[in-house]
Amino acid sequence: MRMACYIRVSTDRQADDGCSLEMQRATLEKYLSIMNLVSDRDQVSWYCDDGYSAKSIAGRPSFLRLLKDIREGTIDALAIWDLSRLTRSIWDLRDILNLLAENEVELYCMNDDVHTETASERFSMNVRMLSYQFEREKVSERTNAVLIDLVKNKKRYVAGGKIAYGFRRTREKELVIDEERARYVREMFRLARHGMSLEQITLALNTLQSERYFQVENVRCMLKNRKYSGHYLFKGVEYDDIIPPIVTDEEQQEALDNLNHHSQKSDNYIFAGLVKCQCGTPMTNGLAWGSHYPRRYYYYHCRECNKYFSQIKLDKYFRSYRFPEGGDAFFDRIQTMLTGRQKAIRDRLRRLDEKYASGYVQEKEYLMLREVLESRSREAAEDQESLGCLNKKYADMDILEKKRYVHEKIKMITVDPVGKKVLSVEEREPLDPAESPVGKIGKG
Ligand SMILES: [Zn+2]
Secondary structure: OOEEEEEEEOOOHHHHOOOOHHHHHHHHHHHHHHOOOOOOHHHEEEEEEEOOOOOOOOOOHHHHHHHHHHHOOOOOEEEEOOHHHHOOOHHHHHHHHHHHHHOOOEEEEOOOOEEOOOHHHHHHHHHHHHHHHHHHHHHHHHHHHHHHHHHHHHOOOOOOOOOOOOEEEOOOOOEEEOHHHHHHHHHHHHHHHOOOOHHHHHHHHHHHOOOOOOOHHHHHHHHHOHHHHOOEEEOOEEEOOOOOOOOOHHHHHHHHHHHHHHHOOOOOOOOOOOEEEOOOOEOEEEEEEOOOOOOEEEEEEEOOOOEEEEHHHHHHHHHOOOOOOOOOHHHHHHHHHHHHHHHHHHHHHHHHHHHHHOOOOOHHHHHHHHHHHHHHHHHHHHHHHHHHHHHOOHHHOOHHHHHHHHHHHEEEEEEEOOOOEEEEEEEOOOOOHHHOOOOOOOOO
């Protein structure tokens, strides 16, 4: 007999009560041999879907392959763990059972202990499926009603799973501010409000705290997360009195405005967002195509006067510009911390080697820890490198470095697009590290 076995675990692993693919497979194998259904393991072909819901068939690759093989007549029998593995929809089940019958495939269902040889068994399976479906709908209805009541009347935060960084859940399941982490959240918003780019903020966060490694995308999502200003969206309704705010609405708005301002800038525009026309209008990025090298001409455009100022001219101007010294205290501090972190990682690597050499650590554990530490060390080295460009001279920088540097130092450049002259440069106030809510802490 050519036996097919289908196993599946859903995306919601809790619903599966811990029946992993491995466990399903082992149990089914035992079942097949006890029932004497196959004499040879080679007759069994496995179809496994890892992390798929049973709500629909489409999108479950192995299940679709199984259906195809049934249609093509390469299977005599199908064994499953329980019916819910196959489908939770009575309509889909009807089609599947018809397909099995048409192709004379027997169904063996281990946990529900049915197989489809007789009409009455088929009927009882239909009933069982109906109850599965009904139960599923009932459960989700009931859960919704309870949750909505909790939020609406008991003013409680109910979303499960991971909690936004900066908060923690109390025993009473309330969401409260985790002060230890919240100060990094405040720092993140503060830096964004000071016009730092996502990359700079990410770098700063990873330097100030070492508990979690932030990616640029995490920081972007966090800045947008309205929970930080105390808003909680649940089932389409926004509640303002459930979550304590870590920053104010205004602070978040200002941070987001700055972020948008940054993202509108293309990497090729060193002075994007900084150039103002003498008429008072902020100038926007423009691009012209020429027939000779460099072919692309970047310029800044005043819509009011319909005049242009080329990037080449501005770049020349800043080659001989005396940038304000200092004001990099913040970055100096980050640099020191990064060096400290590198050293700490090296120390830990050395201690790990010693422990391994003296037999305190198993090889598997050792290799795993070593890999973690090495990847941290690489990350720190990359951070250090991207920070290093801030010590270069403007003229030696590439476009991205220039852009980062200029935006760090300069607040506004006013130009005369008719006389083709730079009229004035307004420098940015240095970011004072003492102002930081994180203060002087810095974990190596
Ligand atoms: Zn103008």
